[in-house]
Amino acid sequence: MHDSVAVSPRNVKGSLKRRDEMALKVSNLMKRDGYAFQVPETFTPESIEAPKPNIWAPLTVNETKSAYTILKDKFNLTASENATLYDNYVVWITLxxxxxxxxxxxxxxxxxxPLRYARAVIFFGGEDFAKEDEPIGYWQTYQVGPLLAENQDIEVVKMDWAFTxxxxxxxxxxxxxxxxxxxxxxxxxxxxxxxxxxxxxDLIGVPAYGLENSTMEVWNCDPLIFDKETNSLFSWGTVFLDNKWSAGDILxxxxxxxxxxxxxxVSDFSVVQWVYNNVAYNTTEEFYEAWKSEExxxxxxxxxxxEWTNPGRAEGAETRPLDEKTSPIVVEPEGRRWQFSEEDRYFTWMDWSFYISYSRDGGVLFFDVKFKGERILYELALQEAIAEYAGDDPFQANTAYLxxxxxxxxxxxxxxxxxxxPANAVYFxxxxxxxxxxxxxxxxxxxxEAVEDYPITRHTSRKYVSVAKAPSFNIRFVATIGNYDYNFNYxxxxxxxxxxxxxxxxFIQGAYYNPExxxxxxxxxxxxxxxxxxxHVINFKADFDIGGTENRVTNVALKAANxxxxxxxxxxxxTKIKERSIYDIETSLNLADTGVLLVESANxxxxxxxxKAYRIEGSLGHxxxxxxxxxxxxxxxxxxxxxFTRQKDTEYTSSGVFNAxxxxxxxxxxxxxxDEExxxxxxxVCWFNLALHHLPNTQDIPGTIFTTAESNFVMTPYNYFDSxxxxxTRQQFLFLTNEKSFDFFGTELQDTLYSINQLDVNSFNYEGIEFGKDTTNLPSN
Incomplete structure (x- = not known):
């Protein structure tokens, strides 16, 4: 395999190449808990049992094997490792x-x-299932199930009900x-x-792409350009340079x-155009002749x-005052205050409870999210993200990743x-x-669990001081799509x-700067x-159930009035007044045009x-x-x-893999x-967008930082409770001024129960993926 590769900034081969290089740097660095805490067993809560099994859990090995066996026999599938574009092979099987x-x-x-069904995507490139109107193959999505039934009871039908x-x-x-x-x-x-x-x-100054010692990378943009008139397909590519820091994105x-x-x-592929220094050449010969000319x-x-492409600590940098000391870490003085079921991925913390599922398409997904025993959300799930570029060259101008x-x-x-x-996190x-x-x-x-750097509430009077801590519970995952690492936090x-x-x-996807x-x-x-x-516009689905499934969307405008x-x-x-209005039919909104936007119970x-309502606010965008x-x-x-749309099982996702x-x-x-329902x-159902409008500057070099590249969506009770x-919470302090007395409500800080050792670097397997492993839900320990 050559060191240089043709990649999309988001394609699998390019991503795996970058990950493998990084794995060499950080191999043997991971274990379940970041630091080697010695915690008495009595302070580590036992796992809890979920009230009901997780019906959204990813497919088990037996379920996927069952589905694959049915599909293999029915469609004469070729194993993926042996498949070509002239065979039939399965691409995904998911719940x-x-x-x-x-x-x-x-x-x-x-x-x-509920019975369990799989979604299966198959590419048909073989002659046995060829279609006259698809002479070079096609993809088809099927519903397979119910799973683990007797074979004669398992149906395989086209999944037309769920997609356009x-x-x-x-x-x-x-x-x-x-x-x-x-x-x-x-x-x-x-x-x-x-x-x-x-x-x-000559133009780039390194050996040509494809040679063993070449550092050229050829990237292709998304989407492909389809000409409906000629039934032809085109792609714009560009040449970047690679280096020891895998910094092709910015070279x-x-x-x-x-x-x-x-x-x-591939023998039918051809060059349509070259572009260099804002000049277009319609053939390679034309480009070559122009290059040889004196003009x-x-x-x-x-x-x-x-060295500026190095994402790590700059060589020779001076140490900041006291920076040689380890930065603060989070500890739980009396042990973990949240519980979970490993088998069902069911979590509880301070009157919150929810199930987590996981998918290839969406990563971490939440279901049956309750607070104080009442369902707030049936589903909260990442749907899609676009990264849409602008620029003066054909690569940037044609790029819009999904x-x-x-x-x-x-x-x-x-x-x-x-x-x-943080150091106290548990990994799954x-x-x-x-x-x-x-x-x-x-x-x-x-x-x-962490604690915010501000109290959740505070009040001082002549008679007392009252202040309460603001702990929070967090679920986080990071997905690296090509050149960007997206940090999702709930x-x-x-x-x-x-x-x-x-x-x-x-790294940004940089462009060549043309001063003109x-x-x-x-x-x-x-x-x-x-x-x-x-x-970056990132879409989520939030299926609200505020006091049940009968909800409405209202806006309370805050207006000037005489x-x-x-x-x-x-x-x-x-003066100023509030003015409430109801959105009767499905609608699209920009948050800046609303006042207090609410999802209310209708009854x-x-x-x-x-x-009873939840308010929607945050830094949304489009x-x-x-x-x-x-x-x-x-x-x-x-x-x-x-x-805001009316919930339908047939409208379960805002996008799909084939949208790209x-x-x-x-x-x-x-x-x-x-459709005005x-x-x-x-x-x-609320479909909301977190958005980052990114105009890179020198503070993005070599890498964009999390400090400012952030967008959020907040759902908060609004008249939902009586107070x-x-x-x-016991995490409060009350001081009575006249009596000179204080109360910690039983949460006085005890001597720490931890003996904290340095980070264990002996058991981290960064590569992590095993192919064909006979499990789909290994314990997270």
């Missing part, structure tokens, strides 16, 4: 979550657990490893031709290539081995204890199924508030590097006559660019900050969800 009605009947009554379409042509379908390998082969052959080898080595060369990638035979202008190139196509769960490579999560392993095999990864997400507070946040760090045309799209931030302006009053009828008072009030051909009918959920390249007829067209007194709900 179909049960219908909500069935789930609630099970959770709230005595009905049996469940069938995709090879041309507009998924780019798996086999398809990427076609690009690798084409570029390798192209760059070894006499003309391209000669000119590329652009300014060379771009458009190729015709129609079909499964040709070569762009300067940045040296590869620049990251679910690469997968969130399968790209959570393992958290570094004591760094990604996860599994998923791709290519007909079960994959396992350790430390994919963590759980921990934070539960004592008062019933839940905060979802995402932060982004890593690049200024509108980004700053010059290194010798030849521009910080290409882009949006009023007179009976006690002073001759004076007009300039339950608190004692004071106010509808894409800046107007609808363009590069996304066409795709990712319409990104056009507003949030949307089928932009004209996406797998899920979110616009279809907004009533949401007044109905089961309401504020943290008052029952």
């Amino acid at each position: 179909i979550n049960p219908n909500k009605t069935d789930a609630l009947d099970f959770l709230e009554g005595n009905k049996t657990a 379409k469940s069938h995709f042509s090879y041309m507009q379908g998924y780019r798996d490893n086999l398809r990427w390998n076609l690009d690798f082969a084409f570029y390798e052959e192209l760059f070894q031709t006499d003309m391209v080898k000669e000119l590329s080595e 652009p060369t300014g060379l771009f290539i458009k190729t015709n990638v129609t079909g499964r035979d 040709f202008v070569k762009l300067p190139q940045a040296p590869q081995e620049q 990251d679910t196509s690469y997968g969130w769960g399968n790209n959570a490579y393992g958290l570094i204890p004591g760094y990604d999560c 392993n996860s599994t998923w199924n791709t290519d007909g095999k079960n994959h396992y990864q350790n430390n994919t997400y963590c759980a921990y 934070k539960f507070f004592m008062d019933g508030t839940l905060k979802v946040s995402v932060r982004a760090a890593g 045309t690049g200024g509108d799209f980004g700053y010059k931030i290194q010798d030849v590097l521009s910080g290409s302006f882009h949006d 009023r007179t009053f009976p006690w002073d009828p001759n004076t007009v008072y300039n 339950q009030n608190n004692t004071w006559g106010n509808p 894409r800046i660019a107007e609808k363009a051909v590069k996304l066409a009918e795709n990712a319409n959920w990104a056009d507003h900050d949030l949307h 390249n089928s932009v004209f007829e996406p797998q899920v067209n979110f616009s279809d969800f907004l 009533s949401i007044d007194g109905e089961d309401v 504020e709900q943290s008052r029952d």
Whole structure:
């Protein structure tokens, strides 16, 4: 395998290459708990039993084997390791979550657990299932089940009920490893031709792509460009340079290539256009002749081995005052204050409870989220993310990644204890199924209790001082999609508030800075590097159940008003008022245009006559660019900050893997969800967007930092209870001024029960994934 590879910044091969390199640096560094705490057993809570089995748990080994066996026999599947694009092979097998009605009947009554079904995606490239209108193959999504039934009872049906379409042509379908390998082969052959080898080595200054010692990387952008008139497929690529820090993302060369990638035979691929220094050349010969001419202008190139690309501590840097001391860590003086069921991934903390599931597409997923025994959310789940770029070159101008196509769960490579999560965190392993095999990864997400750096409430009077701590419970996972590490955090507070946040760090996808045309799209931030302006818009599903499933969405506008009053009828008072309105039908909103936005119970009030509600606030956002051909009918959920729709089992996700390249007829067209159905007194789903509008600057070099690259969504009780709900915590201090007495309510700090040793670096397996492992739910210990 050559050191240089053709990659998409988010493709599997490129990601695995980067991860393998990192694994060499941090091998033998992981264990379940970050520090070697010696804790008396009496202070470590025993595992608890979930009230009901986790009906959303990932498929077991037996379930996936059952589904795969049925599919293999029915469709003459070839094992993935032996498959070519001329065979039939399975791409994914994953759980179909049960219908909500069935789930609630099970959770709230005595009905049996819903039957389990799998979603399976198969590529058909063989002749036995060929279609006349799909001569080069197609993808088809099936529903398989019920699982573990007698074989004659298991049905395999097209999953048309859940998607705009469940069938995709090879041309507009998924780019798996086999398809990427076609690009690798084409570029390798192209760059070894006499003309391209000669000119590329001269313009870029390193051996040509494909040679053993080459540091060229050829990247292809998403989405592929489909020409409906000619039924042809095109791709824009660019050349970056690699170095010892895998910093190709920020070492652009300014060379771009458009190729015709129609079909499964790489010999049919061809160069359509070259672009260099804002000049387009329609053939390689034309480019070569221009390069040989005296008028040709070569762009300067940045040296590869620049120390500024080092993401670690700069060599020779001075030590900050006292920085040689270990930074503070979180400890739990009397042991862990939360519990979980390993078998069912059921968690409880301070009147919160919920189930966690895990999937290749969405990573960590939450179900049946309750506070003080009342369901607040039926489901909270990551759906999709776009990274849409702007720039003066064809690569940036045509780039709009949809990251679910690469997968969130399968790209959570393992958290570094004591760094990604605090020292007291517990780590959990996860599994998923791709290519007909079960994959396992350790430390994919963590759980921990922390305390905020402010009290949850405080008051001082002449008679007393009262202050209460603000502990929180956190679930966190980090997914690395190509060049960005996304840090997802779900934070539960004592008062019933839940905060979802995402932060982004890593290398930017840089552009070559052209002083004549690049200024509108980004700053010059290194010798030849521009910080290409882009949006991250990340979509979530929040299925609210506020006082049951009969909800409504209201807005309380805060408005200026002129009023007179009976006690002073001759004076007009300039004042302000609240004005409540109800959204009758499915709607899309931007948070800046609302006042106090609420999801209310349609039939339950608190004692004071106010509808029980949860307020929605935060730093939401949407894409800046107007609808363009590069996304066409795709990712319409990104056009507003949030949307409210009526819950339907057939509208279970806002996007799909095949949305990435089928932009004209996406797998899920979110616009279809907004069909003016009533949401007044109905089961309401909120689809919200966390957004980062990223204009990189020199503080993003070498890497973007989590400090400011953050967006959040907050759900907080609003007239839901009769009073504020943290008052029952013992984590308070009360000082009575006149009596000179104080009360810790039984939580005086005792001597620490921990003996904390240095970080154990002997048992961390960063690579983590095992192929074909016969388990899907290994203990997290």
